[in-house]
Amino acid sequence: MIRWLFWLLGGLLLGGIVHLGSVLLLPRTATQDAYTRLSPSAPANSMVPMPAATPDDAVLPFMDPAFAFSVCRYDLTGGPLKLRVPVSQAYTAVSFYTRNGVAYYAINDRAAGRKTIELDLMTPQQHADLPDDEEVTSADRLIIESPTATGLILVRALGPEPGLMPMARRALSGAQCRQQG
Amino acid sequence: MRLLFGFLFAFAVAAVFGLGLTQYALTRGTAFGAITIGAWTAWPKTGTADIDPYARAAVARSGELPIGSGDGVAFYAATDDTGRPLDGRCVVTMSGITPAARFWTLALYDPDGRLIPNTANRYGFTSQEITRAADGNFQIVISARARSGNWLPTGGVDRYVAVLRLYDTPVGVATRNAKDAPMPAVAESCP
Numbered sequence: 585m586i587r588w589l590f591w592l593l594g595g596l597l598l599g600g601i602v603h604l605g606s607v608l609l610l611p612r613t614a615t616q617d618a619y620t621r622l623s624p625s626a627p628a629n630s631m632v633p634m635p636a637a638t639p640d641d642a643v644l645p646f647m648d649p650a651f652a653f654s655v656c657r658y659d660l661t662g663g664p665l666k667l668r669v670p671v672s673q674a675y676t677a678v679s680f681y682t683r684n685g686v687a688y689y690a691i692n693d694r695a696a697g698r699k700t701i702e703l704d705l706m707t708p709q710q711h712a713d714l715p716d717d718e719e720v721t722s723a724d725r726l727i728i729e730s731p732t733a734t735g736l737i738l739v740r741a742l743g744p745e746p747g748l749m750p751m752a753r754r755a756l757s758g759a760q761c762r763q764q765g
Numbered sequence: 766m767r768l769l770f771g772f773l774f775a776f777a778v779a780a781v782f783g784l785g786l787t788q789y790a791l792t793r794g795t796a797f798g799a800i801t802i803g804a805w806t807a808w809p810k811t812g813t814a815d816i817d818p819y820a821r822a823a824v825a826r827s828g829e830l831p832i833g834s835g836d837g838v839a840f841y842a843a844t845d846d847t848g849r850p851l852d853g854r855c856v857v858t859m860s861g862i863t864p865a866a867r868f869w870t871l872a873l874y875d876p877d878g879r880l881i882p883n884t885a886n887r888y889g890f891t892s893q894e895i896t897r898a899a900d901g902n903f904q905i906v907i908s909a910r911a912r913s914g915n916w917l918p919t920g921g922v923d924r925y926v927a928v929l930r931l932y933d934t935p936v937g938v939a940t941r942n943a944k945d946a947p948m949p950a951v952a953e954s955c956p
């Protein structure tokens with residue numbers, strides 16, 4: 585009897601390790617994460633408008649129905665990415681996610697402070713490889729470092745009333761993400 | 766032989782206990798960095814690079830893209846102020862004010878994050894659509910049957926989650942209590 589209690593205790597301890605291990609490994613093995621869900625509909629390094637969510641059909645869970653959104657699935661292995669997003673009348677935000685869905689950077693139209701949000705996205709290595717003189721001229725352009733070579737950019741424009749959704753969608757249709765050189 | 770059975774038993778316990786704990790932690794949500802104000806809970810850290818391993822795993826599992834902290838913060842309510850689960854057949858009243866934000870939106874989802882189906886095709890409100898009283902307070906009624914004023918249909922579903930998102934807001938990782946972020950009261954009355 586005592587012997588089985590020891591086996592049980594050992595099993596519970598091992599279970600604790602299994603638990604921690606599975607939590608840490610899950611992001612790498614997930615088959616339904618946002619990047620995987622978006623891969624069929626969003627070709628790499630181009631801005632793709634997403635259909636409005638409905639109860640039967642949503643590309644991603646828990647998306648805000650008051651927003652129009654576009655997605656750029658990026659792959660920086662071929663070079664840095666240039667992002668241009670014209671802001672809409674109401675509210676526009678750009679969020680950056682790693683391959684595993686970690687939101688590492690987000691900016692809204694007010695923080696950007698202009699009519700167009702312009703950003704350069706690159707890996708830390710590509711940033712380090714930038715020539716020095718270019719660094720100086722780039723003072724007015726925002727450089728974001730992506731922790732992973734692949735990931736997602738989510739561009740969202742608010743339609744404050746249902747009648748303003750076409751306006752939000754139109755504003756997003758001008759958004760671009762393009763690989764440089 | 767006995768040793769073999771012992772090992773098998775221990776491994777079985779480990780697998781069931783370990784994976785069960787993981788499943789539980791990821792579906793129930795963890796307390797790390799949570800801000801709870803009345804019925805509402807937010808995890809502002811989930812929208813940053815400092816996201817904890819549990820939230821990271823939960824995000825990868827559900828496929829959700831959390832709101833980045835430079836964008837806004839999302840408050841979730843699955844119960845009313847007294848802890849009773851939100852039920853689509855009951856009448857839920859949300860009243861009061863929201864924290865400072867340029868815009869906010871309210872939307873209803875099933876526990877898996879799908880919008881709640883209804884014949885009116887109305888899934889939520891934005892701060893601009895709400896009619897308010899003269900003092901700035903508002904009241905939103907969430908029920909299966911149509912109401913006057915700010916009404917959100919539930920379609921009579923069993924369980925739902927209300928998500929109130931604040932955009933361009935000072936509310937975030939540094940927020941502690943209702944004084945920093947006054948959230949609307951949630952009251953449910955069931956027939």
